Amino acid sequence: MKVDAAIGGDLKTISSMARDIESLGYDGLMTAELANDPFFPLVLSADNTEKLELRTAIAVAFARNPMNMASIGHDLNSLSRGRMTLGLGSQIKPHIENRFNMPWHGPAKQIKEFVQAMRAIWASWYDGETLKYEGEIYRHTLMTPMFTPQDREYGPPKVVVAGVGPKMIQSAAEVADGLIVHSFNTATYLKETIIPALHTTLETNGKSLDDFEISYPMFFVTGETEEEFEKQKADVRHRIAFYGSTPAYRGVLEAHGWGDLQPVLNRMTKEGKWEEMGELITDEILNEFAVVGELDEIAGKTKERVGDFVDRITFMVPVKNSSATVKVLAAFAD
Secondary structure, eight states: OEEEEEOOSOHHHHHHHHHHHHHHTOSEEEEOOSSSOSSHHHHHHHTTOSSOEEEESOEEGGGSOHHHHHHHHHHHHHHTTSOEEEEEEOOOHHIIIIISOOOOOOHHHHHHHHHHHHHHHHHHHHSOOOOOEEOSSOEEOOOOGGGSOSOOTTOOOEEEEEEOSHHHHHHHHHHOSEEEEOSSOOHHHIIIIIHHHHHHHHHHTTOOGGGSEEEEOOEEEOOSSHHHHHHHHHHHHHHHHHHHTOGGGHHHHHTTTOTTHHHHHHHHHHTTOHHHHGGGOOHHHHHHHEEESOHHHHHHHHHHHHTTTOOEEEOOOOOOOHHHHHHHHHHHHO
């Protein structure tokens, strides 16, 4: 099981952070498109590391178009000498239409065409194929030598897609190299809903789970001190409550008989009761969504829970003691 570290924020500190992450023994680092651009940190990281895999988890696909995303993916994979994985997500309709002012055509259908269009663009660059992608949403039919990258040694990056619902999971299995499982998940939902759906679609397309990467940015509750542990516990409760308020994620709660909690949490968001929401996440719920334990227990508990079907996780817990981090990462590698 590979372990990634999350990175982002102040660009002035990214280079040293990336070097530290590599020296500690992480397999990769990932950026998310939240308050900052997800790609600039990877440019700095690529130039300051040698072996770390570089990943977005996620970049918002529909905030861009397949052509400029193909260029970004190419440039980062070339700069990092083949270490880039382009992790894409759809975001939700209000953000795409009202924050980014971009068209929305439904996430599963649109992400499928988006990735297909990118692959067609890359095929024209790397394999010399005539660019002729004509979908219902995207159309790319023009490419000239002047706009074809010359630094093509490392080829295109891998592409993984984030998904929660069955249609999005199906699209990921059809066109991507892997799936980013949403943090708002449980081992039960993964085993009973996501893995069977992936297996069916992959098999239909002549592939198997052996050819497909599953990454899971899990929730963890741990720490080196009791104070850190309790702070992490409170933070994770609030994150679970926030995600649980989303109607599209109700199915995960329903897998455990907690579906009635979703509209309650949703109503509380509209009432501005952000602090109170976390109080509704009981220890039972917390322990289903998060791996909870002492630092030296985390790797074993994680592998026991999802080790049979998850290829990589993101260990998103602040551990100040570098020797403690090295021990945890070594336990994941064993």
